[in-house]
Every structure is written in C-alpha cells, then in structure tokens.
Amino acid sequence: MNEHDMQHQLLVQKATASAEQAHESVSGDYYRQGFHIMPQAYFMNDPNGLVYYKGEYHAFFQHLPFSVHDGEKVWGHVKSKDLVHWEYLPVAIAPSQFYDRNGCYSGSAVDDDGMLTLIYTGYIEREGERTAIQMQNIAFSEDGIVFHKYDGNPVISDPPEDGSLADFRDPKVWKHEDTWYMVVGSSKYGYGKTLMYRSRDLRQWDYIGVAAESDGSMGQVWECPDMFPFEQNTHVFLTSSLIIENGAITGGKNLYMVGSLNYEQGKFTSEYVGETDCGCDFYAAQTLHDDQGRRILIGWMDWHAAPRIEAANNWFGSLTIPRIMTLLPDGGVQFTPVPELQQLREGHQRFKDVTLREGVRGALGDISGDCLEIIAEFELEDAEPAAEFLIALRRSELHDQETIISYNSETETLTFNRDKSGNDFKGSKSCSLPPMSGGRIKLHIIMDRSSVEIFMNDGRLVSSNRIYPHPDSQGLDVYASKGTVKLRQLDLWKLKRVMR
Template identity: 45%
Template sequence: MVIDQKLQKAEEAIKKTTQNINPRYRLGYHIMGEGNWINDPNGLVQYKGEYHVFYQHHPYDENWGPMHWGHVKSKDLVNWEYAPIALAPGDEYDRDGCFSGSAVNNNGELTLIYTGHNYINQEEDTFYQTQNIAVSTDGVVFEKVGQNPVIAHPPEDSAHHFRDPKVWKHNNQWYMVVGNSTKDQTGRVILYKSQDLRKWEYVGVLAQSDGTLGYMWECPDFFELGEKHILLISPQGIESKGDDYNNLFQTGYFVGEYDYEKNEYEKGEFLELDHGHDFYAAQTLVDEKGRRIVIGWMDMWESEMPTKQDGWCGALTIPRELTLGKNNAVSMNPIDEIVELREAKSVELENKSISDYHLAKENSSLLEIKAEFDLTDCKAESVGLTIKGVEEEEVVITYHIRDEKLSLDCSKMGKKEDGVRTTELVNDGKLTLRIFLDRSSIELFANDGMKTMTSRIYPNEERLGLMCFANKGEVNVKEFTYWKLKDIWK
C-alpha cells in the first residue's frame, strides 16, 4: 500500500505538538488527543477483540480546523492506546474535512463511513457534504474506496447540512441514518439502505422537528434498547426552557416503536441525555456482551477552553452503559470495567448522621467518590458534596430535597459565567451520588444513572478535600467512600 503523505504529515505535526504540552489539565483516564484539537467521538466499534474509538481531530492546531480521524483502541474500555491517524482530508469528495461518522465490521473488513466536507465559499460558510467509505483489514491502516462518494447528494428538499452517517445491520440489510436539515431550516434524520455498503437507496425521513427542536439534527444514532427504539440526536438551535436546553447545543433522545417495513417511527418527547455543561455528539456501539455503550464529547461549542493555551483541546467521556428504566427513561452508568481504575480506598462515613459537614482531607486529582444519603426522615433542606480547593475554589453538588432538584455548580472552578446546571431528580427515600473526578472534568451519576451531569472544570488551587454536607437539618449518611484512580496515560 502506498504511504499516504497526508496522514504522514499529520502524524509528524502531532508528534511535534506533544513536546510542548502543558500537563496541568491533562486527563488521567479519559480519551483525549495526543495534542491539538479533538471533538466528536466517531466509529465506535469492537473489532478483532479490541474496542476502537475514533474522534474528530485537527492535528495542526489547538482550534477546530480541517477534520481528520484520530484513533485510540483498547482491550477493556479502560486502558487506551493511540493508533495512527486513520483519515485525512484532501481528496475530491472530502477536500476540506473528514467529518463525523461510524464504523462497522463487514465480514472481517473494518469499514468507516464518514462525511466529506467541501467548501464552496469558506468565508460565507457555504459548502456541500457527501458520504464516503474507507476500509481496513488490520483495524489500523485505512484505504478510501474507489466508489466514493457512496452518497453524493442529499434529497432534493434538503439544505446543505447532510452529515454524520450512523450505519447498522438489520435482517442482512445495511441501514444508515444521516443528520439533515430541510430548506426551511427544520432539523431531521433521514434513512438509507444498502446491500453492500457501496450503493445506497434513499428510504425517507425517519423523524423530523415539530418546529421546536432546532434547525439541524447532528450525530444521529438509532438502536433498540429494552424492546424500544431509541433515536439519539444532537440538535442545534433549541431555545433554552427553564432548567432544560441551557447549553449552546444539546444531546438527547426519543423513545418509540419502529416499523422497518413502513419506515414509521412513533415516538415520545425529546429528553436530554446529560444535564451538565459539557456533553455533545454522543455515539453508541453494541459490544459482544450485548451492552449498549455510549461515549460523548466532553466539551461544548463556544465555551471557555483554557487548555488551548496548553497545546491541546477536547476530550471524551468515560464509556457508559445505557439501559431503559422506569417510564421509558434512559439511564447511563459507568461501564463495570471502570472499577479497574481503583487504587487506594478510603471509607469516610458509614451510617452516620451529620448536621453540618464532614471533610475528607484528600488532595488527589483522580478520584471516584460514592455517597449515599438516607432521605426517609431527613429534616435538612438540602444535602450534597463539595470538592474544595485550599482557598476560594470549589465545585458544589446540591440536592434540594423538597424541590427534588439536583444542581452542579462549577462557577468557582473555571466556569465563572453560566456555571450552574440543574435538573429534576425524583427520590424514593435515598440519594446516591457516584462521581468521577479527573484533572479537568467531573462526571456525576445520580440515583443509579437516572440523571447524569458532565462538566469540564479548571482548578488553579491545590485541593483541600471532599466535603459531605447537610443544610438546615440532619441527614444520615449511609456511605461516603472514595478511591484514588490510576493514570492510564503515565
């Protein structure tokens, strides 16, 4: 195979960048680029005994630019290693970017399906987008196929937004959903089918906005979960509404019933998947254990990104398992394997009442924290956890018992503007919090994943410790435990 000069050049650029990276906010157990910019997770797949995650990547700059596909792989979803950059733009059908897409194992051939981005006028942001394929037999070196683009144009009633193909197999037929926008700027997801991944037939619209759900539905994913069909989308252009839709863009889902023969999707309301500041463009895979695993981009467009000063930007969430719970709500919980990160364990409280606070003096940056509060006869107004710096800095997680609302306040740790996120959380007499803390991120799973909140944080102070608290009354803390976690990149 001829060495791709574009890929070689990108690899050299990344190696050069890594020599000058400031490590202060580099994450300990999350997927991030070796340097420079990354965004959406792409091509989540299990292939030949390894999990592969690709991601949107600009290897030449810490800002977004012509998209490549970065690549990591793992045997256990916990310990990741970098693989060479998989895709570089510059061919006639992907001149200005290899945008987001997915991956499938096609009888031993690992196939990437991605969007080619092509500017007509970059200053005016006019462009056209195509769907393309690249293949590999070793899961490392990929070759774009001669039939590209496999879908050259969107349907006639489309605007130029036509991207993020997600492909799966059902009854020996390949299907593809693509994010799309109509000429009158209505977000939607459209559906194609194919026998061979090369020739695609347009089936029609799978789902469309009713006028309240934005102008473009990015990064669609369509799958079965608990005998229901879930449509996962990342809409752009939804107006904020109370505690909902407070990020620039959101990721959320519909739950419904789907008929393949008629292409009819009867769905419920759109629900946000994560309620923190930094969760977008999520994608899923089904692994060999039958689990539906999701990973999201752990950042948000147009937000503060202090790591740009350090020579890198962007990260992905820890892998999470999706399940369908009560009232057809999707729950997210860390995959079971994540416990392999645990090192030293500290039990701070067990079945102990507190009426003010309990401080665990622990200054590690990489922690898993578990706290369970008994709310059955609790007189306190609110309970929660604080991650405290030695002086002013803190992240505060508060559960307001009467209102049944959970809030995450990062305003004193890198999010001065718009630092608080809040969501409803029903309790059945208890509150459980499971928190994953890394050098510049926090991921919160409440009441067994009924609600999650993911945010980037940017501490400048040393850490003082972890504080478990109750406001205006007493609470019984059933458990307050934490583990130091290992740094997989060291």
C-alpha cells in the first residue's frame, strides 16, 4: 500500500465512522423509510455504480458523511442478495487526490473479470474561479468492499471540443463484445449532450463523438446518462436533464429513448421518447443487468430544490424501489416493481365490484396504515364523461391532512397532490394517462412512511413522491368526487419494515 492509498483508506475510515456513529440517533426518526435505500445519516443523492457482482446487488450513492448540507461528496455503499434487505458497507471512495479533491461525483461500476471497478467523476474547484474542472477516474476492488484508486488517474482529464469543461460528468460504462464503452453527460451552448468513448482496458479511452443531444426542448445540461442494449436488438438511453434559467436550476426532465446505436460511429438514433418518471421527486436514474437477465432501474427519490424536511433530524435522501424495465409492443418501456418486494406483504385485504358514488365516503370501511401496497383497478367505460375518482392516503381524523391521487376521465389525467400532506411540503404533478382497454385505469401504489410511488396501467407511467404527514395521519379512503365510478377490484397489504 503506497502513501496515496494509505491516505485514501484513512479518509474512507473517517467518513464511514462518522455516518455509523450518527446512525443510532438518526434511525429513530419517524420519516425513515422501511424498505428503501437511505444513508445511515446525513445526505445522499444520486445512485451510482449499480451492479450485480458475485451473486449480490451493489448500490453506491453520492453521500455527504459529515453533514446534511455541506462538504465533499464520497460514495456510500450498500449491498443486498434480494433487492429488499440492504446491508450498509464502508464508504467506497473519498476525495484524496488532486483529481478528486473537492468530491467523488457520480459514475458507474462494472465487473471486470472479477475485479469490481468504479468509474467516477473527480470534482476540482479552482480558487477564485466559478468554473470547476471535472475528470473521469477509476478505482477497483477484489472483494467488492475495499477500493483502491488507479495510479494512472485521471483516465480522461479533459472534455472534447464537443463538450463543456464545467459539465463533463457521470460516466456510465458497459461492455459490447470485447470493448468497453462509456457515455458522459455534458452540454454545449445551452444544449444537453452525451459524449461517447471506447476502451480495451478501462484505462486508455478514445473519444468517438456525440452519441445524442437535445433538440432544444430537453434541457440545457444532460446528467447521469445510461445507455445499454435492450430487448429485440434495441438500445435504451436514459438521461436526467437540467432546465436552467438565468443561471439557476428551475426544473428537470427524466427521459428515456429507445432506438439503435452505431458502435463504430458512436451515434444513437432515437425512435421513441418517454418519461422515466413523472412525479415530483425523481432524478438521476441508473440501471443494472442481473443474472436473471433483468434490466433494473433505481433513481434518487428527491430533488435539488426539496426543502429537506428530514434534515432537521440529521439525514436526507432516499432511493426508489428497484423497477424492472420491459419493452412494450409500441416501442415504449414498462416499469414494474421487482417481485422480491412481495415478501414484505402481510394482512391481505380484497374488495371487489364496489360502486363509488359522488360524495359518498368510506365505501371500503375503516382502512389505515403508513406502509401499504395497493393494487386498484377502476372501470370508466360506462362512467359519465366527466367522472373523477380519488384515493386519499395518510388522512387525519379531521381530514385536515391527506395526500390525494385523483383521476379525471374527461381530461384523462392523473394528478398527485400533496398540498395537505404535512410540514408545508406542498405541490402537485399531473400525468396524461389514457385508459387501458375497456376504459380501465390500474394503479399500483407503494407507500413507505415518507414516500408514495404510483405505477400506472401496468407500469406505463410511474410517479415518485415524498410526503411528510403527522405519524397519526394514517387513514385511507377511495371515493368518487364526480359522477359514479366502478372499482372492479382493490387488493391491499401492509408492508413490513426492514430498514432503519
């Protein structure tokens, strides 16, 4: 172990100890999730390095190990055998060298013939200047726990002319035949871009060209790109794009594109564009391919402008539940919860053929809970043209607190509304949702204390959201607010908590 490696291991140990020591006091916070990946303490955002390695799922994430608000980012690390029970591991990499001294930013992980290799962005702030430098680096591990940085870092020190010095980050790497390929997020003249490289050994990289770029309506900076071969000889490209106005982030888009990739020219041709998630709190999605041949996606279930309610209790951030991606006949993508989550179910209840009439509450009786799974199917084919149904979650006894999911048959729009969800954490988001055959709307809802994820029409759309209601607000109601709606079937389970 050389001097640089010793310095890195000491910083890793210090960061790991900080989060571990704070975990005991943090774990008692009510808003801690029961089955989602969270930091032991302090701050987390982007998932990194999702990989299936030696029979286990590994997830890394950007992490502040000493503070909820400030500091230099490291890579937190968890692993699981079943995508449900996650084990906290030591911090994987921490800022220790000239090429990452101000932070180890997002990237990916690959299994290189048994060597777990991380490819990440090193962040460097230049004194007296607003623009930072971003470089691509690698670190490797033989046991999947202790990582050593490559002595030849950075492996890519400068962006090409097609990119931007200030926006050159989040490398995603995969192997095609006997060659490694990398896409890196960037921008140029206000247009989001993804740059593509190739390598034989993960150490020497050759620039190929711009794989994909914005048409002007897809954000000014493309972050967290992910590209991979998919079903039926297609490729999928994911990107999280920033919308910037007057130098400030005002919004973001989470897009997926299905198409074809010319590996020789490094050009991706899009044939279908969809939204990875249409909720209030979702960003920086990344995927992995497992031993069952599944493409599994996990995203950050928060947002840059979130008020960080849980930060008052010394932690912030959560990842989504893992979702399986499947190609649909029309070229779009379906997102569904991994079936492993079903082991959390207990206390099944079923309701069938319930007529929901305007203004009549409590049709399902007294139901409550703060960790629930709901699968509900509504029939609107014979309903009035302007029929509307609502699902009220986390409702208080006085009805002054509740989270509302509503669907309007006239506008064919589903809306998630958290204006009364608690802690002055407000806002709503709507998604266009045409009915399935027979005028059916199917909603698969997974709720975990401070989050609600909605899978619509068998995963055609997904909406991920954080909420912060009072612990006593646990009521649930399903009713029609306009006209009459038939609830064909509703299945409900309480979900066990396995994280703390």
